[in-house]
Amino acid sequence: MAIRISRRSNTYDARNNRLTSRYLFLPHSDFGFRITDLGSRFMAFPLSKNPIPQRIVHGTTIEILRTIFPSIIPMFIAIPSFALLYSMDEVVVDPAITIKAIGHQWYRTYEYSDYNSSDEQSLTFDSYTIPEDDLEFGQSRLLEVDNRVVVPAKTHLRIIVTPADVPHSWAVPSSGVKCDAVPGRLNQISISVQREGVYYGQCSEICGTNHAFTPIVVEAVPRKDYGSRVSNQLIPQTGEA
Amino acid sequence: MIKLETAPIDARFPLMNQTQHCYTHYLEYHKCIQKKGKHAPKCEKFADYYRSMCPLEWIQRWNKQREQGIFPGPI
Numbered sequence: 001m002a003i004r005i006s007r008r009s010n011t012y013d014a015r016n017n018r019l020t021s022r023y024l025f026l027p028h029s030d031f032g033f034r035i036t037d038l039g040s041r042f043m044a045f046p047l048s049k050n051p052i053p054q055r056i057v058h059g060t061t062i063e064i065l066r067t068i069f070p071s072i073i074p075m076f077i078a079i080p081s082f083a084l085l086y087s088m089d090e091v092v093v094d095p096a097i098t099i100k101a102i103g104h105q106w107y108r109t110y111e112y113s114d115y116n117s118s119d120e121q122s123l124t125f126d127s128y129t130i131p132e133d134d135l136e137f138g139q140s141r142l143l144e145v146d147n148r149v150v151v152p153a154k155t156h157l158r159i160i161v162t163p164a165d166v167p168h169s170w171a172v173p174s175s176g177v178k179c180d181a182v183p184g185r186l187n188q189i190s191i192s193v194q195r196e197g198v199y200y201g202q203c204s205e206i207c208g209t210n211h212a213f214t215p216i217v218v219e220a221v222p223r224k225d226y227g228s229r230v231s232n233q234l235i236p237q238t239g240e241a
Numbered sequence: 242m243i244k245l246e247t248a249p250i251d252a253r254f255p256l257m258n259q260t261q262h263c264y265t266h267y268l269e270y271h272k273c274i275q276k277k278g279k280h281a282p283k284c285e286k287f288a289d290y291y292r293s294m295c296p297l298e299w300i301q302r303w304n305k306q307r308e309q310g311i312f313p314g315p316i
Binding site for chain 2: 086091092111113152155164179185186223
């Protein structure tokens with residue numbers, strides 16, 4: 001049975017094949033320091049000079065003060081912290097596009113419905129992962145999808161994340177996005193993709209057997225190409241634009 | 242180049258949860274057309290907003306409920 005007394009104060013530096021101290025201004029081993037410290041405390045108060053031990057059991061005032069004061073300190077930390085936390089969620093610039101990312105078991109549906117003129121038609125498409133057997137040379141396993149989310153670069157987007165069945169999570173780490181999809185709730189995230197390119201992500205909330213097989217791929221295109229890309233990509237699938 | 246516009250930020254719903262935002266625009270549209278008629282131009286704005294914010298499935302479900310007379314909202 002191992003009993004940990006304290007953390008070790010040195011570590012092995014492989015590059016230089018030597019032990020280095022883990023703490024600034026502390027020597028490699030504080031064993032000598034601790035032994036001396038403990039020993040000097042014993043030596044300072046020998047029994048012969050201090051036969052009667054002091055019996056302090058409690059002190060009400062000091063105990064109250066040292067309970068209340070430390071609990072006030074986190075309150076001062078929390079006030080600006082909460083203000084910052086909630087202000088991080090606020091969107092200050094009106095988005096240009098709203099894209100709905102709807103999670104299903106086990107694929108995604110994306111809706112671009114800013115230009116619908118009726119409730120029936122919508123630019124909607126499903127995004128399924130490409131199975132390993134169908135991957136082309138150079139494509140990533142478990143990360144590629146058949147229909148990517150096409151977004152214009154350098155544009156403020158609003159992504160509404162929601163699921164159709166069980167909780168999912170829409171995550172694209174390279175864009176700093178992770179948003180849980182909770183049934184019955186629409187979660188909004190505001191992003192602006194600064195560079196054109198392809199960004200990958202994966203479902204980040206356990207949603208069943210194929211949770212590991214539902215990736216997300218966002219393709220950021222120049223703003224001037226966005227309209228043609230979306231309509232060209234989607235017309236064959238939906239029959240509407 | 243197509244003009245990109247969508248439902249603007251609504252100060253009534255500043256945080257991440259936009260469920261009420263979608264629902265409120267849907268209710269506002271239907272209250273508006275009840276007052277002003279189905280093709281009133283002022284109501285079209287609400288229609289655009291709720292179509293942007295709400296998933297198609299939700300809209301279709303609510304429309305069906307309205308047709309059946311079981312829509313729970315205050316329309």
